[in-house]
Amino acid sequence: MQEKSTDPGAWHLGRPPERADVVVVGGGIAGTSAAYHLASAGVEVVLMERGSIGGGATAAAVGVLSPPVRQPFHETVHFRGRDMAIELWQIAARSIHGLAQFLSERGKAEEAELDLSGGYVLAEPHTTHQMRLAYEALFRNGLPVSWISAAEVRSLFGGRGFTGGYRIEGGGSLNPAAATTILAQAAESEGACVVENVDVIGTDLTPDAIICRADGVSTKCAAVVYATHIDSGRFSDFVREEIVPIRAQGLSSEPVPRVFHGSFSTHWKLNAWRQTSAGRILMSGWRHDAWDRAYGQRRPALDERLQGDLHHWFEASFPTTAPLRVKDRWSGVFGWTADFLPMVGAIPGSPREFIITGFSGGGVPFAFECGRSIAQSVLRGTPTDGCGMFSPARFQRT
Ligand SMILES: Cc1cc2nc3c(=O)[nH]c(=O)nc-3n(C[C@H](O)[C@H](O)[C@H](O)COP(=O)(O)OP(=O)(O)OC[C@H]3O[C@@H](n4cnc5c(N)ncnc54)[C@H](O)[C@@H]3O)c2cc1C
Numbered sequence: 555m556q557e558k559s560t561d562p563g564a565w566h567l568g569r570p571p572e573r574a575d576v577v578v579v580g581g582g583i584a585g586t587s588a589a590y591h592l593a594s595a596g597v598e599v600v601l602m603e604r605g606s607i608g609g610g611a612t613a614a615a616v617g618v619l620s621p622p623v624r625q626p627f628h629e630t631v632h633f634r635g636r637d638m639a640i641e642l643w644q645i646a647a648r649s650i651h652g653l654a655q656f657l658s659e660r661g662k663a664e665e666a667e668l669d670l671s672g673g674y675v676l677a678e679p680h681t682t683h684q685m686r687l688a689y690e691a692l693f694r695n696g697l698p699v700s701w702i703s704a705a706e707v708r709s710l711f712g713g714r715g716f717t718g719g720y721r722i723e724g725g726g727s728l729n730p731a732a733a734t735t736i737l738a739q740a741a742e743s744e745g746a747c748v749v750e751n752v753d754v755i756g757t758d759l760t761p762d763a764i765i766c767r768a769d770g771v772s773t774k775c776a777a778v779v780y781a782t783h784i785d786s787g788r789f790s791d792f793v794r795e796e797i798v799p800i801r802a803q804g805l806s807s808e809p810v811p812r813v814f815h816g817s818f819s820t821h822w823k824l825n826a827w828r829q830t831s832a833g834r835i836l837m838s839g840w841r842h843d844a845w846d847r848a849y850g851q852r853r854p855a856l857d858e859r860l861q862g863d864l865h866h867w868f869e870a871s872f873p874t875t876a877p878l879r880v881k882d883r884w885s886g887v888f889g890w891t892a893d894f895l896p897m898v899g900a901i902p903g904s905p906r907e908f909i910i911t912g913f914s915g916g917g918v919p920f921a922f923e924c925g926r927s928i929a930q931s932v933l934r935g936t937p938t939d940g941c942g943m944f945s946p947a948r949f950q951r952t
Contacts, residue, residue, distance in 0.1 A: 570749050570766075570773045574600040576932060577766045578779045579754045579789075582612040583730050583917055584910045585781030586737035587925025592779075593744035595929055600773055601738065601746055602766065604753035608734030611783055612917075614804055614854070614886020616838045618817040618826050619653075619918050620673025620725035621646040621697075625894050626684055626821070628691035633893075640695055641940045642895075649923030650725045653733065656922065662736045667729040667830060671816035676707060676719035681821035689720040698723035711813055712874030727817040727828035730918050754782075757789060757907070764906055777932050779908045784852060784889040786911045790901050796949050797889040797897075797912050801851035802840040803860045804886060808879040809833030813872075823915060825867060835878060838886075839864045854885035890914045891949075898924045898944035899931055908932060909946055 570577075578589045581603030589601040603609075621643045622630070630639040654670060657663045677685035692699045699720045707713040742748050757778055758765040766773045780789050787794025814829035827837035840848045844860055861883055869876035891897060891912040901907045910928045913920055927941035937945070 570600050570602055570752060570768065570771050571747060572773060574598050574747070574773055574775045576600075576777045576779060577602060577754075577764070577773055577775045578781055579766065580610070580781035580783065581607040581734070581738060581748070581750070582610045582781060582783060583608070583615075583734045583737070583921040584783070584913070584925065585779070586734050586741060587921045588779050588781055588910055588928045589746050589748070589925075590737045590741040590744065591926045591929035592932065593741045593746040595933060596745075597929070597933070599741065599746040600775070601741060601748045602752040602754055602768065602773075603748075603750050606750050607738045607748065608731040611886050611888050612734050613731045614802070614838070614884055615730045615918055616804065616817075616826050616836050617667070617727045617730050617828055617918060618673065618819060618823070618916075619650055619668075619727050620722050620817050621650070621919060622916060623673060623675050623722070623817075623819050624823040624914070624916055626688035626691075627695075627697075628687045631691050631695075636695060638943060639691075640697070641943065643697055645923055645940045646919045647724055649921070650919050652926070653728075653922040656740070657728075657733065657736065660736065660740065666733040666736055668726070668733075669728065669816055669828070669831075670724070670726040673722040673725050673727075673817040673819070674702070674719055675722070676713065676818065676820050677717045678715060678820060679717055682717040684821055685717075685719065692720070711818075712872050714873055715871055725817065725919060726815070728918070729830075759904070759906070777906045777908065779910060779928055779932065781910045783911050784887055786889075786909060790904075790907070790909065792901060792903075792949070793897065793909055793911070793946070796891055796946075798891075799850060799852045799887045800840065800890050800915065801848050801854065801857070801885060801887050802838055802915070803857055803864060804836070804838040804884045805861060805864060805880050806837075806882045807835040808881050810835060810875050810878065813875055825864065827868070834881065835868070835875070837864060837868060839867075852887060854887055856883055856885050888913070888915045888917075893948075896920060896924060896944050897946040897949070898927055898941060899937060899946050902947045902950045 819826040927938040
């Protein structure tokens with residue numbers, strides 16, 4: 555798993571207060587971003603996390619911090635139109651820039667392993683056509699990408715069996731769990747109360763307040779933000795129906811000579827990896843041909859076959875980096891929506907309850923801006939620029 559920040563913060567011993575303006579439930583990268591933006595705006599916030607801050611799916615994430623790389627861009631254009639596809643890219647770019655600036659201003663870029671060397675999406679023989687279409691759609695729409703040839707993939711990274719790929723200017727990678735700890739610390743220094751080991755069992759809506767109930771404690775607030783990822787269904791039937799859990803695998807290696815800077819993935823992010831400054835390769839993946847073992851799986855579980863596939867794929871693809879001695883293996887679950895866009899905004903029919911979830915395997919680049927958008931929605935009733943496309947109301951049935 556990701557190594558968290560060395561300083562665990564002062565929130566371990568806290569208990570939630572009896573009152574707050576807003577309660578944020580869930581301390582992953584989404585909940586801590588929301589809490590940070592709310593606290594920065596002067597709101598009295600309590601963040602309640604049932605385990606440890608940054609210990610959910612965020613700890614399982616490799617840390618690809620590039621604009622949308624999973625759904626090929628030409629498909630996004632096809633399904634959503636050119637303007638929305640470009641806007642989606644711009645939201646991610648704004649979010650990455652905001653998070654990078656937040657970390658740098660606090661002198662925490664190194665602690666978060668922020669690496670802004672860009673992102674690479676590599677093409678294999680069976681994905682070349684899709685990759686070319688994606689690249690051409692990006693290029694045609696003026697987005698900052700450049701094609702790299704098979705020979706360049708070989709000379710830059712020692713890659714074998716690749717037919718090329720494209721490089722994304724901007725973004726790169728970071729350690730999501732460390733960034734989440736830093737966000738929680740910043741929220742706290744802006745006045746938020748951050749409490750771990752508090753499992754919110756339910757919320758009661760009364761005409762003048764919302765009561766967040768946990769074991770033995772309850773907090774009265776005016777609004778609540780659920781940043782509870784695949785467990786958001788506990789609080790809303792509407793959300794439960796829209797989030798599908800997908801189980802993925804992760805592994806990290808003993809240090810090898812540094813070859814990779816930024817983030818790397820193949821088509822649909824079936825393989826995604828980064829290399830830390832200490833030389834460790836961190837990679838994750840799942841497989842379309844193991845759909846039954848990934849789709850709908852709510853709990854993490856090591857899948858030996860997929861672990862082996864990931865490992866062997868990497869060694870065969872980068873023989874100059876092999877052998878890769880595995881240091882750690884893990885599994886994590888991410889929540890998918892039908893259109894691969896997150897749900898960020900008020901829950902339809904319940905204007906005091908907000909949701910920020912369903913990042914569909916790509917929460918790291920989007921969370922900072924979505925946290926800002928949720929804060930603005932809570933305070934002013936409107937999302938930030940472009941983030942209206944993430945409104946949960948889009949799934950409302952008429
Ligand atoms: C193997 C793997 C690799 C990945 N790699 C990447 C990547 O490289 N780049 C990328 O962008 N994304 C990646 N992802 C996806 C990424 O992990 C998610 O998009 C992101 O972490 C979601 O953040 P979150 O805050 O919504 O969820 P989480 O990090 O899961 O946070 C939700 C929190 O809510 C808490 N919670 C739930 N219920 C309650 C309750 N009732 N009371 C109190 N607390 C509660 C949980 O304990 C948890 O800490 C990967 C996912 C996996 C599984």
